[in-house]
Amino acid sequence: MSINTEESSVESSSLNDTNNLPMEDEQAIVQLTRKVKILGSMLRRDLLALDIKWTLFVAASKNYRYEELLKPYPPQFFIEPEGVDIDRLLLVINLTPNLICLLNDINQENYNQCDMEVIDLLTWVLIDNKQPVFQSITIDAFAYYMHNIVQNINIKKPDHIFEIIYDKSDKVEQVFRSRGEVYGFKFSYCGYKAEYLYSVFHNSFYNCGVLPDILSAANTYLHFTSEIAVSLVHSPPTPCWGKSQCGSVLRCVLLCEFINMPQYVKSQIDVIKEYSYLDIYINRGDIVRPRFMLVYDDDKLWEEEQSVEEDVKADIEESTWFSRNRFGVLAGLCCFGIFIFNVFHKKGCGGVIRRFKCLRGKHFFKSL
Incomplete structure (x- = not known):
């Protein structure tokens, strides 16, 4: 019911704007405006879903095996006996604007910005071609x-x-x-x-x-x-x-x-x-x-993969110094631990210092 109401209002507004045009042009504009309005209502409902549906159609059209992949194909681009007029189809695809921009033009009633062949193709792919x-x-x-x-x-x-x-x-x-x-x-x-x-x-x-x-x-x-x-x-x-x-x-x-x-x-x-x-x-x-x-x-996926790789690389670089010097670090920690143990378990630290001055390193460790 809502679509019928939209169509009637579109027809009246279009006729008011096209009184001076030939009958065929006037009918074409009325038909175009009706399709644009219906397309606009669909875009407002779920633009992202229509975007991916159109995107998959474009991907199939650009493949060298388009004759196998474009099933069903838009009938207005089929020529007997050659088959799909792929050059003309790609030309119309290239003229198709971003769907958000198209919706903005529809909302602002800038119908003169809408190419008739583009609207016809979008209507066939997104509306007439219902399933799925x-x-x-x-x-x-x-x-x-x-x-x-x-x-x-x-x-x-x-x-x-x-x-x-x-x-x-x-x-x-x-x-x-x-x-x-x-x-x-x-x-x-x-x-x-x-x-x-x-x-x-x-x-x-x-x-x-x-x-x-x-x-x-x-x-x-x-x-x-x-x-x-x-x-x-x-x-x-x-x-x-x-x-x-x-x-x-x-x-x-x-x-x-x-x-x-x-x-x-x-x-x-x-x-x-x-x-x-x-x-x-x-x-x-x-x-x-x-x-x-x-x-x-894929751009976002690649960026995330690169970010993960950089994080892993940073972790590896941070651990590299310790990997090269782990024996020296562990030996130093052992010596420090022994020193602390001796300080707290001997009577004051004076004895430790005096022994350190008097004895060589190996005798010092033996005496602890």
Whole structure:
């Protein structure tokens, strides 16, 4: 109802501003203003969630395998028989402003700052392309799931966490839930390049060949682990969208729910140094569904790692002098301890001083 009210008010205001324009231009402006208003209401609701959804789309578009990763693709950029007009698509992506700036223009009704092709593309990616829904959540809200999978290896908290929500009426989701009631569900982590995630979220894990970097040596299994730190290794820093609020270079880890069907799920215990964790291999894509996405800004992650390295280096440097001189220090402490003992257990310290003057060092120690 609120959207319809907004649309009617937008139409009337647009018509008042465009009385002198040709009919086609007037209709285009009214349509553009309607889309801008609806987009603005979505941005006010959860800008960060729309930002990451758009960012993953941009990452897939910029990959050389865009024809495989852009599924679904925006129909207005598809040309028969060539396929996706990637040059034109990238041009529109480059024209897309920071979403905060876009929202400011919408709030101030600076619609002349909004490019029609940019608004059309944003509308298709963020609104028309409904499934799945992204929702930003706090670390506290996610803590329940983290407690269910005990972490043995310390890892930095993610910069952002998003819940991935599929409609309950979705047929794939319904089949997944009903099948899982028989075998039971489990959760596990996996790391991906951000450029693959657009395809994963829209096509699930059916086409395992799209994800060669995370498959096992047999090239038939999807690889999951019980540790975020291990999964993060499988998510190399990926340049995404330079205007994103989440960061320009991202690393992503998914928390996935899978059906524990023993004929398709294999696991083994692995060890890194003194830490043990569980490796899980699944060779059937339709028994896995992504539920949460942990996003790390690689610049912040790198800075923290550098800070830790510098702290460790400082600790090592502080301990180096003692390591080189520990025998001399210990010998000096022993002598000082003997001296103090002699002072308090002899009658005054005069005898000690006189003996020190009269005797050589080795005889002095023998006499104590």
